[in-house]
Amino acid sequence: MAALIILSILGVLVLMMGLFHVKNKSLLVIIPVLLGMVYLNSNEWSKDAIWFSGMLKFDNFALAFSSLIIVVSVLWFILCHKHYTENFKAIEDTYALLLFSLVGGICLVSYHNLTMLFLGIEILSIPLYILAGSNRNNYLSNEASLKYFLMGAFASAIMLFGIAMIYGATNSFDLHEISLKSGQPYFPGLFYTGIALTLCGFLFKVGAAPFHFWVPDVYQGSPSLITGFMATIVKVSAFAALYRFLNLGIPGLDEIWINSIAIIAVLTLFVGNLSAIQQTDFKRLMAYSGISHAGYMLIAIMVNGEGAADALFFYATSYALTSVGAFAIFLNVKKYTGEYSIESLRGLVYSAPLQGVCLILLLFSMAGIPPLGGFFAKYFVLIGAVKSQHIYVVVFAVINTVIGAYYYLRVVNTAIASPAFHEKKIRNSALYEGVIVFVTLASLLLGILPGQLTGILN
Amino acid sequence: MNVLVILLVALAGSVFSAFLTGKASKSLAMISALINVALAIYVFNSLDPTGGLQFTYRSNWIPSIGAFFHIGVDGIAALLVLMTNILMPVVLLRIDSKRTNSNIFYALALLMQAGMLGVFMAQDALLFYLCWELALIPIYIIIFLWGDENRVKTVVKFFIYTLFGSVFMLGSILYIYSKLPSPNFSIDSFYNNGLSQVEQIWVAGGFLLAFVIKIPLIPFHTWQANTYTQAPTSGTMLLSGIMLKMGLFGLLKWYIPVTPLAVTTLNPILIGLALAGVLYGGVLAFNQKNLKTLLAYSSLSHVGLIAAGILVFNYDGLSGGVLQMFNHGIIVVGLFYVADLILDRTGTSYIPELGGIRQNAPALAASFLVLTLASVSLPLTNGFVGEFLLLAGIYDYNVWAAVIGGLTIIIGATYMLRMYQKTMLGLDYRFQKVITDLNTEELLVLGCLIVIILFVGLFPNYILDTIKPSIESLTQITQTY
Numbered sequence: 001m002a003a004l005i006i007l008s009i010l011g012v013l014v015l016m017m018g019l020f021h022v023k024n025k026s027l028l029v030i031i032p033v034l035l036g037m038v039y040l041n042s043n044e045w046s047k048d049a050i051w052f053s054g055m056l057k058f059d060n061f062a063l064a065f066s067s068l069i070i071v072v073s074v075l076w077f078i079l080c081h082k083h084y085t086e087n088f089k090a091i092e093d094t095y096a097l098l099l100f101s102l103v104g105g106i107c108l109v110s111y112h113n114l115t116m117l118f119l120g121i122e123i124l125s126i127p128l129y130i131l132a133g134s135n136r137n138n139y140l141s142n143e144a145s146l147k148y149f150l151m152g153a154f155a156s157a158i159m160l161f162g163i164a165m166i167y168g169a170t171n172s173f174d175l176h177e178i179s180l181k182s183g184q185p186y187f188p189g190l191f192y193t194g195i196a197l198t199l200c201g202f203l204f205k206v207g208a209a210p211f212h213f214w215v216p217d218v219y220q221g222s223p224s225l226i227t228g229f230m231a232t233i234v235k236v237s238a239f240a241a242l243y244r245f246l247n248l249g250i251p252g253l254d255e256i257w258i259n260s261i262a263i264i265a266v267l268t269l270f271v272g273n274l275s276a277i278q279q280t281d282f283k284r285l286m287a288y289s290g291i292s293h294a295g296y297m298l299i300a301i302m303v304n305g306e307g308a309a310d311a312l313f314f315y316a317t318s319y320a321l322t323s324v325g326a327f328a329i330f331l332n333v334k335k336y337t338g339e340y341s342i343e344s345l346r347g348l349v350y351s352a353p354l355q356g357v358c359l360i361l362l363l364f365s366m367a368g369i370p371p372l373g374g375f376f377a378k379y380f381v382l383i384g385a386v387k388s389q390h391i392y393v394v395v396f397a398v399i400n401t402v403i404g405a406y407y408y409l410r411v412v413n414t415a416i417a418s419p420a421f422h423e424k425k426i427r428n429s430a431l432y433e434g435v436i437v438f439v440t441l442a443s444l445l446l447g448i449l450p451g452q453l454t455g456i457l458n
Numbered sequence: 459m460n461v462l463v464i465l466l467v468a469l470a471g472s473v474f475s476a477f478l479t480g481k482a483s484k485s486l487a488m489i490s491a492l493i494n495v496a497l498a499i500y501v502f503n504s505l506d507p508t509g510g511l512q513f514t515y516r517s518n519w520i521p522s523i524g525a526f527f528h529i530g531v532d533g534i535a536a537l538l539v540l541m542t543n544i545l546m547p548v549v550l551l552r553i554d555s556k557r558t559n560s561n562i563f564y565a566l567a568l569l570m571q572a573g574m575l576g577v578f579m580a581q582d583a584l585l586f587y588l589c590w591e592l593a594l595i596p597i598y599i600i601i602f603l604w605g606d607e608n609r610v611k612t613v614v615k616f617f618i619y620t621l622f623g624s625v626f627m628l629g630s631i632l633y634i635y636s637k638l639p640s641p642n643f644s645i646d647s648f649y650n651n652g653l654s655q656v657e658q659i660w661v662a663g664g665f666l667l668a669f670v671i672k673i674p675l676i677p678f679h680t681w682q683a684n685t686y687t688q689a690p691t692s693g694t695m696l697l698s699g700i701m702l703k704m705g706l707f708g709l710l711k712w713y714i715p716v717t718p719l720a721v722t723t724l725n726p727i728l729i730g731l732a733l734a735g736v737l738y739g740g741v742l743a744f745n746q747k748n749l750k751t752l753l754a755y756s757s758l759s760h761v762g763l764i765a766a767g768i769l770v771f772n773y774d775g776l777s778g779g780v781l782q783m784f785n786h787g788i789i790v791v792g793l794f795y796v797a798d799l800i801l802d803r804t805g806t807s808y809i810p811e812l813g814g815i816r817q818n819a820p821a822l823a824a825s826f827l828v829l830t831l832a833s834v835s836l837p838l839t840n841g842f843v844g845e846f847l848l849l850a851g852i853y854d855y856n857v858w859a860a861v862i863g864g865l866t867i868i869i870g871a872t873y874m875l876r877m878y879q880k881t882m883l884g885l886d887y888r889f890q891k892v893i894t895d896l897n898t899e900e901l902l903v904l905g906c907l908i909v910i911i912l913f914v915g916l917f918p919n920y921i922l923d924t925i926k927p928s929i930e931s932l933t934q935i936t937q938t939y
Contacts, residue, residue, distance in 0.1 A: 369591055369595065370587070371588050379632075383632050386633055398625045398628070398629050402618060402621050405617070405618065405621050409614060413610060416599065416603060449520075451521055451522055451525075454522045
C-alpha cells in the first residue's frame with residue numbers, strides 16, 4: 001500500500017526535478033525508492049491489508065504482482081537511462097509518466113472495487129498514450145499514439161459500460177459483494193452482459209484475439225523502450241487485473257465463461273503464432289509473440305482453480321524477464337545498425353558474444369524449451385488445464401508451442417549465422433549488459449529451480 | 459559414488475572447454491570424456507546385476523509438484539551410459555581444433571552428452587523430459603554452425619520434427635501425472651498409474667510420437683537421411699550412435715511398462731512399421747551414391763530390427779535389443795569415423811569418385827572391413843550375437859516377421875560389401891594425391907573399437923549377464939497385467 005502513495009509522490013517529485021536540470025541524477029532517486037517499495041511489499045506479506053474502505057486489497061497476489069512490475073520497471077529505468085540521456089535534453093517528464101503508469105499498474109493488481117479497476121486502467125494507459133507518441137517527428141509514432149488512444153478509449157468506455165451494468169445487477173462495485181450475488185444477481189441478463197463487456201475491455205488491454213489488431217501497429221510505431229514497457233508492465237498488470245476480476249468477482253466461474261475464455265485463448269494462440277511466422281520486423285515479431293503468450297496466460301486464467309494464480313505469476317515473471325532482455329538486446333543492436341529488421345541481428349554472437357548468447361537463451365526460453373524458465377511457465381499452465389479436464393485446449397497449446405519454436409528458431413538462426421550484419425563490435429555499458437545478463441540468469445534459474453517461485457500464492 | 463559424478467564431469471567439461479580456445483579446449487574436453495569412460499567402466503563392472511537401481515542420487519527438486527532429481531542406473535542404463543561415454547572421445551577427436559569457435563563445438567558436444575546421460579539415468583518423468591530436450595539444443599546448434607551448405611532447411615526440419623514429437627510426450631506425462639492419486643513424477647508411480655485401456659492408448663500415442671520420431675521408424679524418418687548427411691561427421695556420430703538410442707530406450711523403459719494395456723493394440727502396428735523400415739532402409743541404402751547417406755539408410759534398417767525386437771517384448775528380443783543398441787552405437791560410430799577419414803583424405807564422400815584406397819592405406823581398409831563385417835553381422839563380431847538374439851525373439855512372436863527381419867542381414871551384406879568394394883578395392887587412379895594411411899591417433903581409436911567388437915562377439919555373456927536381471931524385471935511388469 002505504501003508503495004502506491006510513495007510512487008505517486010515520487011512521480012510528482014521527479015517532474016519537479018526537471019526544473020533543476022538534474023537529468024543524470026534523477027535515476028539515483030528513482031531506483032532506490034523502487035527497490036525500497038519491493039522491500040515494503042515483502043513486509044506486508046500475508047497481512048491482507050484493506051485500504052480506502054475496501055477500494056484496494058493488498059493480499060499476497062497483489063503484493064507479488066506489484067513487486068514483479070516494480071522490479072521489471074527498475075530494469076526498464078536502467079535501460080532507459082542510457083538511451084535517453086544520450087538522445088534527449090529533458091527526460092524527467094518521461095520518467096514521471098512511466099512512474100504514473102506504474103502507479104496505474106499497482107492499482108490494477110490490487111483493486112477490490114470496480115471503480116478502482118477503471119481508474120487503474122486509465123492511470124496506466126493515459127501516460128502511455130502520450131509516451132507512444134513521444135517520438136514526435138516520426139509518423140509511425142504519431143500513428144501509434146493516435147491508434148492506441150482511440151482504440152484504448154473505446155475499450156475503456158466499453159468496460160465502463162460493463163461495470164455500470166454489473167452495478168445495476170448487483171447493486172455494488174465491491175468484488176466481494178458482487179461475488180456474493182453472482183449466483184443470483186437481481187437482473188441476470190444485465191449481469192452477464194456486463195461481465196461480457198468488461199471482459200471485452202480486459203481482452204483489449206491484454207491484446208487477445210480478436211481484440212489484438214492494435215498491438216502490432218502500436219508496438220512498431222512507439223519508441224522501442226515504450227514498446228518494451230507496454231509489452232511487459234501493461235500486459236502483466238492487465239492479466240493480474242483480469243485474474244482478480246474473475247477469481248474474486250465471479251468465483252465458481254460458469255461453464256459458459258470458461259468455454260468462451262478457452263476459445264479465445266486457442267484463437268489467440270493461433271493468431272499470434274501464425275502471424276508471427278511471416279514477420280520481418282523485430283518489434284512486430286515481438287508483438288505477435290506477445291499475443292501468443294497472452295494466449296497461454298489466458299489458459300491459466302481459464303483454469304482459475306488451485307494453482308492458477310501461481311501458474312499465472314510464474315508465466316508473467318518468465319515472460320516479463322525474457323521480454324526485457326530481448327528488447328534490451330534489440331535496442332542496443334539498433335543503435336549500431338539503425339535497422340528494425342530481424343536481419344539486423346545476423347551474426348550477433350560474433351559481434352557481441354555475450355549479448356548473442358543471452359539472446360539465444362532468452363529466445364529458447366520464450367519458445368518454452370527446457371531447461372529454461374519459459375518451459376516451466378508453459379508447464380504450470382498446461383498442468384492446470386490438464387487437471388481441470390481441458391484436454392483439447394492442451395492439445396492446441398502444445399501444437400502452438402511447436403509453431404512458436406519455429407519462428408523463435410528463425411531468430412536464433414539469424415543470430416548465429418555468419419557473416420555478421422554489423423561487422424564491428426557491438427557494446428554497451430557494464431550496467432546495460434548487467435541487466436541483460438541478470439534477466440538471462442534469472443530465466444535460467446527459473447528453469448533449473450522452478451520450485452523457488454511456485455506455491456507462494458496458495 | 460553415484461552417477462551424478464558422471465553427469466557433473468560432463469557438465470564441468472562443457473563449461474570449462476567453452477572458455478578455453480583451440481588445443482587447450484580440446485585437451486580439456488578429452489580429459490573430461492576420458493574420466494567419464496573410466497567412471498562408466500567402473501560403474502558397469504561393479505554393478506550388482508540383481509541389485510536393481512544402483513549408484514542412485516536423489517534430492518528435492520520442485521517439491522510443490524512432487525518432482526525429484528532422482529537418477530540411478532540398472533543393468534540396461536549402465537550399458538547405455540557405458541556406450542555413450544565410450545563413444546564421446548571418438549566424437550571429440552573428429553572435431554578439428556583449428557576450426558573457428560571449435561571450443562563451442564566441444565562445449566556443445568559435452569553438454570549434449572550430459573543431456574543424453576540424463577535420459578538414460580532419469581528416474582523421474584519430468585527430469586527425463588528435461589534431459590530429452592536438453593540433448594536437442596546442442597545438436598541443433600552444432601549442425602547449424604558446422605554443417606554442409608544446405609543445412610539450414612534440414613536442421614530446422616529436424617528440430618521442429620523432434621520437438622513436435624516430444625511436446626506430445628509432455629502432454630502424456632502431464633496427463634498421467636494429473637491422474638495419479640498423489641501427484642508425483644517418479645517412475646514407479648508412472649508404472650502403476652491405474653489408467654484405463656483407452657486412456658493408456660492415448661497416453662501411449664503421445665509417448666510413441668516422441669520415440670518413433672527419434673528412432674526413427676517409417677513414416678517418421680524423413681528428417682533422418684538429410685540431417686545425417688548435412689551434419690558435420692561428429693554431429694552424425696552423436697545422432698546415430700547415441701541420440702537414436704534415446705528413442706529405443708524410451709520404448710523399453712517408458713512406453714511398454716507405463717502403458718502395458720496399450721501394448722497389445724499398438725505393438726502389431728509398430729512392429730509392422732519397424733519391419734517395413736528394415737526393408738525400406740535396406741533397399742534405399744542399396745542405391746545411395748553418398749557414403750554418409752548410405753550409412754544413414756543402413757542405420758535406419760538396423761535400428762528398425764532393434765525396435766522390432768524390443769517391441770515383441772520377450773526375453774530374447776529384449777536382451778538382443780539392448781545388446782544390439784550397444785553394438786550398433788560402436789559399429790555405426792566406427793563406420794562414420796572411417797567415412798570422415800575418407801572424406802578428409804580424398805575431399806569427397808561420393809562413392810563413384812572413390813576407389814582403390816586399400817592400395818596406399820591398408821590399415822584403414824582393414825579396419826573398415828572389420829567394421830563392415832560387424833555391420834553385416836558376421837559371426838565372431840558383436841553384430842552377430844545381437845541380431846541373432848533379436849531374430850530369435852521375433853521368431854517367437856511371429857515366423858513371418860522373423861523372415862522379413864532376417865532379410866536385413868542379406869540385404870545389408872549386399873550393399874555393405876558393394877560399398878566396401880567400390881570405395882576400397884580397385885585402382886586409385888582417380889586421386890591426385892597419395893592417400894595416407896592411419897596415423898597413431900586414428901589407429902588407436904579404430905583399434906579400440908575393433909577390440910570392443912571382437913570382445914563382445916566372443917564373450918557376449920559379459921554384457922548379457924549384467925543386463926539379464928533388469929530385463930527380467932521389465933518382462934515381469936507387463937506379465938502382471
